[in-house]
Amino acid sequence: MKGVLLVNLGSPESPTPKDVKPYLDEFLMDKYVIDVPYLLRALLVRGIILQTRPKKSAAAYAKIWWDEGSPLVVISQRMQKKVQAQSTIPVALAMRYGTMSILKGLQELNDKGVNEVLLFPLYPQHAMASTTTILVLAEELRAKHFPEMKFTIVPAFYNKPSYIKALANSIKTHLDTFDYDHVLFSYHGIPKRHIRKTDITKSHCTIDGSCCNTPSPAHEFCYRHQCYETTKQVVHYLGIPEGKYSQTFQSRLAGDKWLTPYTDVEVNKMPEQGIKKLAVVTPAFVSDCLETLEEIAMEANHEFKVHGGEEFMAIPCMNDGEEWCETVADWIKDWAERK
Known part of the structure; x- marks a missing residue:
């Protein structure tokens, strides 16, 4: 059975230093984001950046936070629901960082009987710190937890x-x-x-x-x-x-x-x-x-x-705009109908 995993960046649980700090730690300690040796990265992130950045970042998040939660997460959820409504196969949503993990997204699909996954990083342009880190982690999780699962990767769609x-x-x-x-x-x-x-x-x-x-x-x-x-x-x-x-x-x-x-x-x-x-x-x-x-x-x-x-x-991003959701649903349909 086929299914789709949409993957976006992620968000802290709340706009507070307490929740922003572990989120930033996970994000900045990613070797594809700050690509220096581990000890140097740990010194830079945990010894310097995380001493002051969480408070500053929390204040920035507080300025844009919605009643429903993180705008990025809320918008991504709205998009996922619209795409799912136009799709005949399961469409799950995950985040690279934070509690809405890729592992949870894959588990959700696995529980529905999905063994072929269209892995869909929601980034138009390819970058180490966005696309690569998603694909590497997803493959590690697949090999460890879902060895029977197969992936098809959606490549950068910047010129589609x-x-x-x-x-x-x-x-x-x-x-x-x-x-x-x-x-x-x-x-x-x-x-x-x-x-x-x-x-x-x-x-x-x-x-x-x-x-x-x-x-x-x-x-x-x-x-x-x-x-x-x-x-x-x-x-x-x-x-x-x-x-x-x-x-x-x-x-x-x-x-x-x-x-x-x-x-x-x-x-x-x-x-x-x-x-x-x-x-x-x-x-x-x-x-x-x-x-x-x-x-x-x-x-x-x-x-x-x-x-x-x-x-x-x-100018706002495409977010959960009708044409964008229809476009994603069409790409999913094209893949789902392939033999």
Whole structure:
């Protein structure tokens, strides 16, 4: 019997330091997130970051928390229910970090008699710290607990026409109501070394502005290329003129060389460049979360206006939008009907 496991990032149980700390520990101690030797990672995370970060992060979570719980979890649950309603096979939901674990999701499917699982990381672009860590952990759990189970992996769908259409249409509904000067495509940042580590050719990725536009097998797993390709295709679909859009990367840890340009730096410069009405899109996420609701819709919004901006629109992710849920359900149907 076939079934599906949708997997998103996860969330602390509550916006309190007590619950945020173990969540951050699990997340930051992941060797695919902070990819340094274990002892150094433990020193950095448990000796430095977790001494102050939980309180700060809890305050940020508190600003965006809903009555029903974590926005990311609530939105993902709504999406899962809509997709399940359009599917003839079981569709379960799990999170990479937190209590809604991948183990629980696989167990739920196993209890329903599922032995063929479509493993579906909810990330359009491939990255070590998102896709890879899900796939590695899921395989470890399968081998240990469900050896008879078989996986089919949903690859990065950053350029899949139906995804681009759903994303672009979702963005369009908001741009149609906003007389923007500029559209910023802001993607989650990752260290530059992650790009080189995922280069299967071991030679293509130079991160110099040209490699992402030069065809290569490396692009199958290159987060940077996939982000630029998503932007390119959405811009083409929507007919956004050259010069009226740009791309940046948000969120970073100090001490590393991360993908540039940085969202906060660029947003702060825009008003003096004549950009007074800014729309921001976050296509690395399919569900709104801390990075979109607090970092963009609140912090970037505030800083943009402090620096002279007038109007700011944080365009929501696709979330549980009808077209997006129908698209996912169609992908599931195509897989379920294969012999």
